Amino acid sequence: MQITPRDIWNISPHLVVAALGLIILLIDAIWPRISKRQLANLALLGLIGAGALQARFWPRGQVTPVLGGMIVPDGYTAFFNLVLLVGAGISLLLSTDYLEWDGSAHGEYHALVLFTAFGGMVMAAAGHLIVVFLGLEILSISLYILAGYQRERRESQEAALKYFLLGAFASAFFLYGMALVYGYAGSLDLHAIARAAGAGQGAAANQLLLTGIGLLLVGFGFKVAVVPFHIWTPDVYEGAPTSATAFMSVVAKAAGFAAFVRVFALAFPGADLRHQVGAVVASIAMLTMVVGNTAAVLQTNIKRLLAYSSIAHAGYILVGVVAVLRNPAAPAEGVSAVLFYTLAYTFMNLGAFAVVLALRRRGEELLNIEEYAGLGFRYPWLGALMALFMLSLAGMPPTAGFFAKLYLIRAALSPLVGMWWLVITLALTSVVSFYYYIRVVTVMYMRPAVEGEQAPQASAGPHLGTGLALAALGTILLGLIPAGILQAAQQIAEGLVELGGMALR
Amino acid sequence: MGQLSWPFIILLLLTIISAVVVVAERNIVRAAVSLGLSFLGVAGLYLLLHAPFLAGAQVLIYVGAITILILFAIMMTAQRLMRPPRRALETWILSGAVATALFGTLAYVIINTRWHEVDRAAQARPDVDYVPVLADSLLQTYLFPFEVASVLLLVALVGAIILAKEERID
Amino acid sequence: MDPLNAFLIVSAGLFSVGVFGVLTRRNAVAILMSIELMLNAANLNLIAFARFGDPTVLAGQVFAIFVLTVAAAEAAVGLAIVLCVYRNIRHINVDDLHILKW
Numbered sequence: 001m002q003i004t005p006r007d008i009w010n011i012s013p014h015l016v017v018a019a020l021g022l023i024i025l026l027i028d029a030i031w032p033r034i035s036k037r038q039l040a041n042l043a044l045l046g047l048i049g050a051g052a053l054q055a056r057f058w059p060r061g062q063v064t065p066v067l068g069g070m071i072v073p074d075g076y077t078a079f080f081n082l083v084l085l086v087g088a089g090i091s092l093l094l095s096t097d098y099l100e101w102d103g104s105a106h107g108e109y110h111a112l113v114l115f116t117a118f119g120g121m122v123m124a125a126a127g128h129l130i131v132v133f134l135g136l137e138i139l140s141i142s143l144y145i146l147a148g149y150q151r152e153r154r155e156s157q158e159a160a161l162k163y164f165l166l167g168a169f170a171s172a173f174f175l176y177g178m179a180l181v182y183g184y185a186g187s188l189d190l191h192a193i194a195r196a197a198g199a200g201q202g203a204a205a206n207q208l209l210l211t212g213i214g215l216l217l218v219g220f221g222f223k224v225a226v227v228p229f230h231i232w233t234p235d236v237y238e239g240a241p242t243s244a245t246a247f248m249s250v251v252a253k254a255a256g257f258a259a260f261v262r263v264f265a266l267a268f269p270g271a272d273l274r275h276q277v278g279a280v281v282a283s284i285a286m287l288t289m290v291v292g293n294t295a296a297v298l299q300t301n302i303k304r305l306l307a308y309s310s311i312a313h314a315g316y317i318l319v320g321v322v323a324v325l326r327n328p329a330a331p332a333e334g335v336s337a338v339l340f341y342t343l344a345y346t347f348m349n350l351g352a353f354a355v356v357l358a359l360r361r362r363g364e365e366l367l368n369i370e371e372y373a374g375l376g377f378r379y380p381w382l383g384a385l386m387a388l389f390m391l392s393l394a395g396m397p398p399t400a401g402f403f404a405k406l407y408l409i410r411a412a413l414s415p416l417v418g419m420w421w422l423v424i425t426l427a428l429t430s431v432v433s434f435y436y437y438i439r440v441v442t443v444m445y446m447r448p449a450v451e452g453e454q455a456p457q458a459s460a461g462p463h464l465g466t467g468l469a470l471a472a473l474g475t476i477l478l479g480l481i482p483a484g485i486l487q488a489a490q491q492i493a494e495g496l497v498e499l500g501g502m503a504l505r
Numbered sequence: 506m507g508q509l510s511w512p513f514i515i516l517l518l519l520t521i522i523s524a525v526v527v528v529a530e531r532n533i534v535r536a537a538v539s540l541g542l543s544f545l546g547v548a549g550l551y552l553l554l555h556a557p558f559l560a561g562a563q564v565l566i567y568v569g570a571i572t573i574l575i576l577f578a579i580m581m582t583a584q585r586l587m588r589p590p591r592r593a594l595e596t597w598i599l600s601g602a603v604a605t606a607l608f609g610t611l612a613y614v615i616i617n618t619r620w621h622e623v624d625r626a627a628q629a630r631p632d633v634d635y636v637p638v639l640a641d642s643l644l645q646t647y648l649f650p651f652e653v654a655s656v657l658l659l660v661a662l663v664g665a666i667i668l669a670k671e672e673r674i675d
Numbered sequence: 676m677d678p679l680n681a682f683l684i685v686s687a688g689l690f691s692v693g694v695f696g697v698l699t700r701r702n703a704v705a706i707l708m709s710i711e712l713m714l715n716a717a718n719l720n721l722i723a724f725a726r727f728g729d730p731t732v733l734a735g736q737v738f739a740i741f742v743l744t745v746a747a748a749e750a751a752v753g754l755a756i757v758l759c760v761y762r763n764i765r766h767i768n769v770d771d772l773h774i775l776k777w
Contacts, residue, residue, distance in 0.1 A: 071649060118656065134654055188734045551719075571746065582766075639736060660748070
C-alpha cells in the first residue's frame, strides 16, 4: 500500500487534532508556568483549524475508503467529526473557569480533551473493526482519566473506578463480539463483512453472526448509555468533575452513535437480519426511554437529572437507528434523523451544563435543583438561557430539540418500519420529560429567591460566556432554520447508503 | 474427540483450572500468580495455533508486564484476603447461572455452526513462515491503526502518571 | 471434534469464567484480573479464526496484537485509578464505595 499525499489530506483533521494534543503536552512540559487559558486558546484555535479542513469534505466527501480500507473520508465522517469538534471546543470554553476555580487547571486536561475527540473522530471515520476498537479505547481511556481528574475529591475517584471497571467489562464483550463476527466473515473490514453477511450462509451460521451482533450491541450500548447498560451513568455523571461530565455526555454519545450507525448500516445487509436486529434494538429503545424518563422525574441533583435525561435521549436516538435497520427502502431517512439529533443534542446539553458550571454558592457548586430558586430574577440572562435549554431538551417548538424529535418520528413512522408503538412510547415519554425539565424552570421563576450569604452566585468569564452563547445560538438556529442542516444530513445519509450499496458489488 | 492431542488437553486444563483459581481464590496474591499461569496456558495454545509471534508477545506483555503490574498494585493496596460479596450465596448462584447460560449459548452456537457453511474449508492453511507477512501488514495495510495505537499508549502513559503521582509539582 | 471448535470452546469457557469473576469479585484489582481473562478469551478466538478461517491476510493475528496493546494500556490506567482510590479511602472494595453505590 502506497500512502499518497491525497491520503494524508483525507485524514488531515484527525492528524491536526492528535498533533495538537501532543503540542499542548509539550508546551505544558517545557513552560509549566504558562497560563492554562493560553493553552485552551491554542487548543481552540487548532480545533477551528481542524474544523476548517474537515469542512472541505462537507457534505459529500469521498466514499471510497483510504489507507487500506481503514478510513472512509465521506460526508458522514465529516458530519460527526464536526459535531465532535464543536463539542470539544465548547467543552474547552466551559471548562477553563471551572478548572481555575477548582484549582485543577493543568495542561494535561486540555490534551486529554483533544485525545478524546481524536478517538471519537477515528471511530466516526472507521471502515474496519480494528479501527473502531482502537478509537473506542482511546475515547474511553481518556474519559476514565478525565472522570478521576479531581484527585482530592473522593466522588471523582470513585466515579473513575466505577466507569473504568464497567467500561472495561463492556469492552471485553465488544471485543468478543468482534471476534465472532470475524469468525463468521473471515475479515474485519466492514465491506467484506457486508459481502459475507449479504451472501447469507444458512441458519446455523446466522446464529453465530447474531450472537456476535448481540455482543457488539452490549459494547455500543454501554458507550452511549442505554438500558440495561446504563447503570454507570448517573453515578459517573455525578462524581466526575462537572466540566468533564459536560464533555463526556456529548462526545461519548456522538462518537458511540457514529460508529454504531455506520457498523450496523453498512456491515449487516440482508432484510431478514436487519429485521431481527431492528426488533432487538427497538425493545432496548423502548426500555431506555421509559426507564430514563421515569428515573429522571425522581432526581433532585441537577447532574443526576441530566444523566437520566441523557439516557432518555440515547433512547430517542435509538428509535432513529431502528428506522435505519427496518426500512430497507429508505434507510437514509433514519440516518439523517440521527445526524440531526446528535448535533442538536450537543448544543442543548452543553448549554444546560454551561449554566450549571456558571453557578456557585459559598464556594461550592450549586447542584441541588431546589437551590435554583429565584435564579430567573436574580440572573435574568442565565435564567432565560437555562429555560431555553430545558425547553429544547424537552422538545418544545421552535427549538432544536423539537425538530430533532420531529425528524426521528417522521423516519420511524414509515409503514415499512412497522413500529407505531415505538413512536407512541417516544411521544408519551416526551410528555413525561416535560415534567422534570419544566420543574427546573418553575423553580427558577416561581420560588422566592434566597438572599444574603446563602444566595447563589453566578460567574461567567469570557470563555464560559462564549461557550454559553455558542450553545444557545446553535439551539436557536437549529430550531429556526433547520432546513439547511437537514438537507446536508440527507445528502450525507444518501452517501452512506450508496457506500453500503457499493460494498455489495 | 480423536483429534485432540495431549498438549492441547494439558494446556486446556492449565488455562481453565488456573482461570477458575483466579476467580475463586480468596488470597489475591495467589489469584494473581494463577492469572499468570492462565496467560501462559493461552500462550501455549497460540503455539498450537501456529502463532509463535503472538505466543511470545503474550508471554512478554501479559505474563511479564500485566501480571507484574497487578502484583505491584496488590502490594500497594495492602488487602491480601478478599472478603466475599454481600449476600454471598445469592450472588454466587446468580452469577454462576449467568456464566453458565453464557457458556451454554456460546458453546451451542459454536457446535452448531458448520464451518464450511461459512464459505471456506474448515482446515488449516499451509504452514508458511508468516512473521514477515505479519510485519509487512502491520506497517502497510494496518499502518493507520498502528499509529493510532501509539496515541493510545501515550494517553495511557499520561493518564497513569497524572492519576498516580503523589504530589503535583506546580 | 473439529479442532477449531475445540479452541473456540476453550475460549468460551475462559470468557464465562471471567464473567463469573467480574460478577462475584468485590476487590477492584480482582475484577480487573477477571476482565483480563475475558480479553484473553477474545484473543484466543481471533487467533483460532485466523488459523482456520481467514484465507488471505492475518487480520485476526494483527487484531490480537492491538488487543495486547490495549490491554496493557487499560491495565496501567486502571491500576493507577485503583491506587488513587486507595489513597483517598484506604480500601478498594467496591461494595464499600460510600458515595456511589455499586
